[in-house]
Amino acid sequence: MKLPKALAFDVFGTVVDWRTGIAEQAAAFLARYMPGTDPGAFADDWRNLYQPAMEECRSGRRPFRLLDALHLETLVQLLERRGIGTAAIGEGELLDLAYAWRRLRPWPDVPPGLAQLRKLFPVVTLSNANIALMIAMNRFNGLEWDAILGAEVSRSYKPTPQAYLASAAALCLDPQDLCLVACHHSDLAAARACGLQTAYVDRPMEYGGARAPDGSYEQAWEWRAGDLLELVRVFTSH
Amino acid sequence: MKLPKALAFDVFGTVVDWRTGIAEQAAAFLARYMPGTDPGAFADDWRNLYQPAMEECRSGRRPFRLLDALHLETLVQLLERRGIGTAAIGEGELLDLAYAWRRLRPWPDVPPGLAQLRKLFPVVTLSNANIALMIAMNRFNGLEWDAILGAEVSRSYKPTPQAYLASAAALCLDPQDLCLVACHHSDLAAARACGLQTAYVDRPMEYGGARAPDGSYEQAWEWRAGDLLELVRVFTSH
Numbered sequence: 001m002k003l004p005k006a007l008a009f010d011v012f013g014t015v016v017d018w019r020t021g022i023a024e025q026a027a028a029f030l031a032r033y034m035p036g037t038d039p040g041a042f043a044d045d046w047r048n049l050y051q052p053a054m055e056e057c058r059s060g061r062r063p064f065r066l067l068d069a070l071h072l073e074t075l076v077q078l079l080e081r082r083g084i085g086t087a088a089i090g091e092g093e094l095l096d097l098a099y100a101w102r103r104l105r106p107w108p109d110v111p112p113g114l115a116q117l118r119k120l121f122p123v124v125t126l127s128n129a130n131i132a133l134m135i136a137m138n139r140f141n142g143l144e145w146d147a148i149l150g151a152e153v154s155r156s157y158k159p160t161p162q163a164y165l166a167s168a169a170a171l172c173l174d175p176q177d178l179c180l181v182a183c184h185h186s187d188l189a190a191a192r193a194c195g196l197q198t199a200y201v202d203r204p205m206e207y208g209g210a211r212a213p214d215g216s217y218e219q220a221w222e223w224r225a226g227d228l229l230e231l232v233r234v235f236t237s238h
Numbered sequence: 239m240k241l242p243k244a245l246a247f248d249v250f251g252t253v254v255d256w257r258t259g260i261a262e263q264a265a266a267f268l269a270r271y272m273p274g275t276d277p278g279a280f281a282d283d284w285r286n287l288y289q290p291a292m293e294e295c296r297s298g299r300r301p302f303r304l305l306d307a308l309h310l311e312t313l314v315q316l317l318e319r320r321g322i323g324t325a326a327i328g329e330g331e332l333l334d335l336a337y338a339w340r341r342l343r344p345w346p347d348v349p350p351g352l353a354q355l356r357k358l359f360p361v362v363t364l365s366n367a368n369i370a371l372m373i374a375m376n377r378f379n380g381l382e383w384d385a386i387l388g389a390e391v392s393r394s395y396k397p398t399p400q401a402y403l404a405s406a407a408a409l410c411l412d413p414q415d416l417c418l419v420a421c422h423h424s425d426l427a428a429a430r431a432c433g434l435q436t437a438y439v440d441r442p443m444e445y446g447g448a449r450a451p452d453g454s455y456e457q458a459w460e461w462r463a464g465d466l467l468e469l470v471r472v473f474t475s476h
Contacts, residue, residue: 124373131385131409132410139360139384146377147373147385148385171373
């Protein structure tokens with residue numbers, strides 16, 4: 001396998017620990033409006049509304065929307081399903097909680113690992129996050145990328161082929177010279193179907209220790225590592 | 239005037255000294271194929287083909303093309319006008335010279351000034367450069383931005399309104415909360431017409447000391463500085 005010419009990163013799960021971050025930021029809100037709710041389970045339930053919301057756009061039933069807006073919509077939806085009327089909650093408070101997805105911390109290996117990977121390759125984000133969300137998150141956690149690509153630049157959500165192919169095109173690369181780095185087998189499978197190289201990074205705590213829902217997509221990926229520091233060694237020793 | 243919420247930078251001229259960089263990189267090529275040609279004048283002539291090439295796309299006579307491709311086209315055009323048949327020149331050699339625009343050095347105030355401005359605001363590029371060109375240039379000169387916006391993200395070249403408005407939209411900002419930083423009065427005038435704030439930075443050596451061609455567009459801009467370090471002081475003392 002030839003080394004890739006650039007790396008494109010999935011972000012939620014692969015780079016940042018969304019479950020811990022959402023749970024921590026939602027805790028005070030939950031204590032007030034939904035006492036007794038487990039914040040980790042709330043984070044899981046919110047995340048579970050993410051794929052159906054994007055699917056409405058991917059299928060063409062709705063036009064493309066920014067992920068920030070979907071986060072607010074799915075929050076309202078989640079609260080209403082629990083019988084919490086959102087009219088009584090200030091719009092500012094709802095928006096602040098929706099923006100919790102802009103304030104997520106990276107796994108501990110990410111800051112040093114990303115910096116080392118960027119010495120080897122251009123490294124971009126290839127996430128369903130919109131650009132303003134990614135900018136805010138990077139400023140929150142101090143991460144630097146060569147560019148923010150993905151959903152908003154391609155106007156399509158992963159795993160549609162356009163999301164991967166438009167990102168390779170923006171880098172002026174053939175798909176086989178771009179490598180997706182992700183902890184999700186489903187994301188890697190879709191990237192491989194577009195001709196991209198694939199690097200799996202294990203994030204066993206993404207779902208708080210529970211099994212990932214996409215295990216059936218697992219394949220023999222070109223590259224594989226336990227974290228980004230090991231991924232650096234995998235590439236440099238190749 | 240309220241402080242902006244983000245800054246968007248013009249790049250060629252405002253950030254990097256294209257004339258010196260192109261002249262230096264073209265010198266060996268010129269000595270071989272066009273002996274006696276002044277490298278600075280060659281840089282000026284090449285740059286002069288830039289607006290007409292983009293105008294073909296802006297006017298709709300041609301579809302949008304990446305700036306990298308326009309640089310190669312205008313190089314071939316320039317050589318052919320001088321009677322230099324490009325068939326005898328290797329394609330690799332032509333492409334390498336076209337990519338000289340990816341390898342330009344910043345003015346000396348830019349590395350420290352940009353780092354300080356990024357502590358105050360998110361700072362993005364709003365250039366006619368394509369994403370791969372900007373990534374390569376940033377890696378060449380070590381500059382870091384919050385995002386690469388501009389022509390490729392908006393699929394339109396400055397000074398069309400879409401280039402400015404799509405960049406504000408990608409930042410989820412109202413136009414009046416985004417400030418264009420540029421050394422070109424024409425660029426600032428177009429941004430102002432879209433409702434953006436404007437910051438003029440003086441680059442008297444952009445054309446090697448010759449007068450800028452767009453002096454007639456000069457207006458009383460919201461912000462004004464001799465270089466980026468002064469621009470930091472202008473914002474922080476406001």
